[in-house]
Amino acid sequence: MSNFDDLFQQEQGQAAPISDQSFDKEAWAQKKQEQREAVYALIDEAATAVARGGDTFQKYLNVQSRFDRYSVSNALLILAQKPEATRIADFDTWKEQGVYIRKKESGFYIIEPGEEYQRQDGSTGISYNPKRMFDISQTGNNRKRETPVYPDERTRIKALLAYAPVPVRISEALPSDVNALYRPDKREIQIRRGMEAGDIFRALAQELAQAEMDKGDGSYNRSEHGFHAYCASYLLCKQYGVDTSGYRFDRAPDMLEGMEPQEIRAELTTIKEAAGEISGRMNRMLNQQRQQKRQEPER
16 A cells, blocks of 8 residues: 655644644734724825825825725725735735736735624624735736727717716807706706817716716705816726816815815715716616627628
């Protein structure tokens, strides 16, 4: 009979299996708690930095546009640690894709939902735990960065109009400096005739964001949501390849002045959610269009 015992012998200098080592549960829990506190402190620091300057605010929006499915807190963490990231995953996910992490790359953290817990008031909360991630730039992937493929101008505008919460009508009576306007009294958006595609997209995206934030309960105030809508329009332009060179965020510090980090995150969440609702409808239309093209018989 063959003897395979040598396969189980420890090589000299090799660490013993974890099961043979003593495990200090309290030390492990303490380390995790310190790590969690450090990550949450970094979120607050990033939120405060975003509120201090227009350039940093715009960089945050750029990150959020690339990671539109990530929470505001995670976008802030990416901004603080890896602001140029384009595609991220944890170690195991990269490994499953046959991609390895380069040596000496330490990665960076986001947070992910953990276990539910009971609050003192009886409500249920969810704990969030740090998770180490790596950008594709930290891997041994030798492939060239993929160039985004955007819909053509006409398709982009049709996607904006698809499933819109209010009708969009051409108006001949808009002021000379207004390209589009959401009218809450009529529950419609009026848009100027004869504009270029980029101007249509930027103006329409902004007014759709205004309509999105009007909940129909009488509390809507256009001036309160003007900055939110402007930022949501920028996010959508970045996501769909529309020129954003005309956007300026110098007034961001004034809009967020005096706010605590949690309040800043709430403002950023309002922006993200308004853009996300519109983007979700656009993607629904674009995906349907792609599916129809696949089903069309070849000629």
